[in-house]
Amino acid sequence: DSGVTQTPKHLITATGQRVTLRCSPRSGDLSVYWYQQSLDQGLQFLIQYYNGEERAKGNILERFSAQQFPDLHSELNLSSLELGDSALYFCASSPRPGLLNNEQFFGPGTRLTVL
Amino acid sequence: GNSVTQMEGPVTLSEEAFLTINCTYTATGYPSLFWYVQYPGEGLQLLLKATKADDKGSNKGFEATYRKETTSFHLEKGSVQVSDSAVYFCALRWGNSNSGYALNFGKGTSLLVTP
Secondary structure, three states, X not given: OOOOEEEOOEEEEXXXXXXXXXXXXXXXXXXXXXXXXXXOOEEEEEEEEEOOEEEEEOOOOOOXXXXXXXXXXXXXXXXXXXXXXXXXXXEEEEOOOOOOOOOOEEOOOEEEEEO | OOEEEEOOOOEXXXXXXXEEEOEEEEOOOOOEEEEEEEOOOOOEEEEEEEOXXXXXXXXXXXXXXXXXXXXXXXXXXXXXXXXXXXXXXXXXXXXXXXXXXXXXXXXXXXXXXXX
């Protein structure tokens, strides 16, 4: 158990809908990262937040957005869902940037199925 | 850009065989390098890491050496077990303490160890 929790574990929805994925980082970690794992694209970095602020951005679609709240949990919002958005979405957390051993610890993931 | 290329799988080995999974990277500067493992139905777990050239990461009998001259970080294990069956991901960390960090992953190599 990495200490990172994600809910829900599974999500099934229809095209055009909007969903919210939630992540709670390890106790004491200030950074949260979102990744998407799909069969065709592999594991891709989406976005990072540190202490409530967006810090790094990867291949995140405009239909997707995220935020980190004062209690440090994060939510990833996916809207106007398409079949191709079906994937496993991972959240990871790490201590503050700049630390030498700034490892990322991954949650168990949320499996999104868009029908 | 920063990218990782790892050998395609699946790799099938008999128990106690020697394992090598090749990983090469392209990056500006000298990023930290990681191997993550994903067991069936689970999230990613950090297996080992190296933060600078010639560093050797090791864990649970697995080893990988950061080779700057060949831009490689090959994963090795002298004697695999059935319980090592999983998908292995090579990754590099990019960014800085101001903009934030992220991991770029290879496509993953599926390993199946048979008794």
